[in-house]
Amino acid sequence: MNGTERIGVVGAGIVGLAVARRIAEVAPGARVTVLDKEHAVAVHQTGHNSGVAHAGLYYQPGSLKARLCRRGIELLKALCEERGLPYDECGKLVVARDESEIGRLRDIERRATENGVPGLRWLEGAARMREVEPNVVGVAAVHSPATAIVDFKAVAGAFADDVRAAGGELRLGREVTSIAQRGDEVRVVAGGEEHAFDRLILCAGLQSDRVARLAGDDDGPAIVPFRGEYLRLKDGRSDLVKGLIYPVPDPAFPFLGVHFTRRVDGGLDIGPNAVLAFAREGYTFGRVVPRDLAATLGYSGFRKLAVKYWRTGLKEMRGSVAPGVLVREARTFVPSLRREDVERAPAGVRAQAIDPDGSMVDDFRVNHVGRVVAVRNAPSPAATSSLAIAEHVVGLALGS
Template identity: 65%
Template sequence: MTGVSRHRVGVVGAGLVGLSIGRRLAQLGNDVTVFEKEDDLATHQSGHNSGVVHAGLYYQPGSLKATLCRRGVELLREFCGEHELEFREIGKVVVARNAEEMLRLRDIETRAHRNGVPRVRWLDSVALRELEPNVTGLAALHSPTTAIVDYRAIARAMADDIVAAGGRLVLGAAVTALAPSGADGIAVQAGEHRHRLDRVVVCAGLQSDTVARLAGDEAGPAIVPFRGEYYRLVPERAGLVRGLVYPVPDPAYPFLGVHLTPRVDGSVDIGPNAVLAMAREGYRRRDVSLRDIGGVLRWPGARKLFRQHWRAGVHEMRGSLSTRVFVSAAREYVPQLRVRDVVRAPAGVRAQAVDAEGTLVDDFRISHLGPVIAIRNAPSPAATSSLAIAEHVVDRMAAHQAS
């Protein structure tokens, strides 16, 4: 919002996307308040993700995901350099196990080149073993610039930038109402206090549809929460992989599947699976909310999704209940892996937006509702793309004001 008068802008959500938007708005001279219902930053998706900085291999060329991911990588690298945060390019291999997957991998290679992903190369089985001695596959695509970071540390640094630019963080204050105020402003009820603002950006992750509806947005897409469960290699087996090891996505399957992910602290996670969470913030099996379950079941898109993919759901549930089944999926890529090599790791919950037709919303989706912009879908690679999403959203705000 450059070249315009100073505005009072509220940002709902202190995950990476919300903090990125708040930071950019504050640094452009706006009076920014970030509202967060939790008592800390990045406590949900941003603080439970894999820590990967995605290079942009998979995404449809020309989509928001593709363009903002590539821009986001460069902005995130610069940000980490400026704030002396780790940005470690450990590389990633996407491994094909059979001829059918090799054909799909060639399609990914084409997309990667069209998206401008640097230095991507095809590996045959011998070259794969040279790069990853314990990984087995017929072929692989190697992305050497795929990186890992500590997104919680990045979130804290973004918050510090907001405060340094004159902004405020209001933690422990759930937004419960958004109502028109004055000629073109909006009133935000956050906790016990009411705030009169000129603009509001909603990026509430697992609660994104709920908060967007407060501003008068449509019911869909609705959030269906899927818990992603992880195991972690015991320290003495962390050397089984050198970089990230991913499967070739199956177009008939709604999620990516189990992969191996080194983290900046030296640990290596295996996962995630994808099982329906019994609460929007259901990080544990015992976390159950009848209200949340009822909301999911009332959404026609969720019912259609379950009917279409029930076999995949049964498969994922088997892996959730059996460590042996879970590990066997990873053993297809790392045959040396054994059940005794892993321990349980913290789970995450994916805010999966689902249309009324039962389609998983793939690309980023943003609604414009007068003085409110609502980010309705921001799945992976949202963390990678967060600073670029902020550029995109702020540019849209400026264009809307100028029109």
């Protein structure tokens, strides 16, 4: 590539900033410009996620998720250590509550082993499990000591600093409204300003499908926003759990389920549920954006998904209205938890890509349209994998 190539990145979340940082590393003469409609970095998914650095337990061996998660957590740990950012390997227990979950737990162990997750241990019986988590109950667990917690907003800030230090530009508060490929250029209108790039990379998160369509990419998959609502342990009760406690995923449920998540600030969260958000950026129940809601309800893929999972959706909505539902679920792992121990915590929104046939896109998905590379699906563990995703995406964009 030409060392003075002009490269645009749409999206100032952790993936977009990692991509811009990677471009500066491999093409130090390139002119890198990051565009985002918000006035600060890491405003949406990055700034509202669980803070877990995933070790790669669940993902299908050989998938992009599995490969980029394992590579990404190694890069992330090294960066946090180098920059003095919080990185706490508090570990994770994936708990089988009864014998019916043992087979699925063994499958997780198999996947994690194939993915190269280090330090895995099978813990048989409550006594062994309580050596790791004194208040947990269950019949068996897989322990992943390499699973960690981090401050992803701080990591994104470090990426932004690196981009600026390398001569890149962050143009914030500029929403992309037009993308046109003309000959050897990609022309982008953002915040009323026109930019000309030789290549463009789209990492737009909750708006990824809309921005990709501007560039001429396929209509599907479409983003359907699901709000994840959490409870937080009150002061004095966060010592109930030392690290992370996760359930064995239920194949009848499209999301992971309720779990305990320790935060780098010492707090402990319980959740999330997964309820349809009425806005792409619907962090509260009361936020409704008619355009977003109409797009969701009018999408054939969502309607097919809803037909399959409507009972699950009603259960999740009950948990949204009545926090005691989440507490009861969490008590199946930690019986000493009480309703009065918790209060509501800030929610996040997951940008879930759904194909027109109603299937939820599981793996990372990246499309190539001429001089534009579009990240179409990057849910968890995208923050963990951000540096590895950047290697992959920049390689596609620059042909290396």
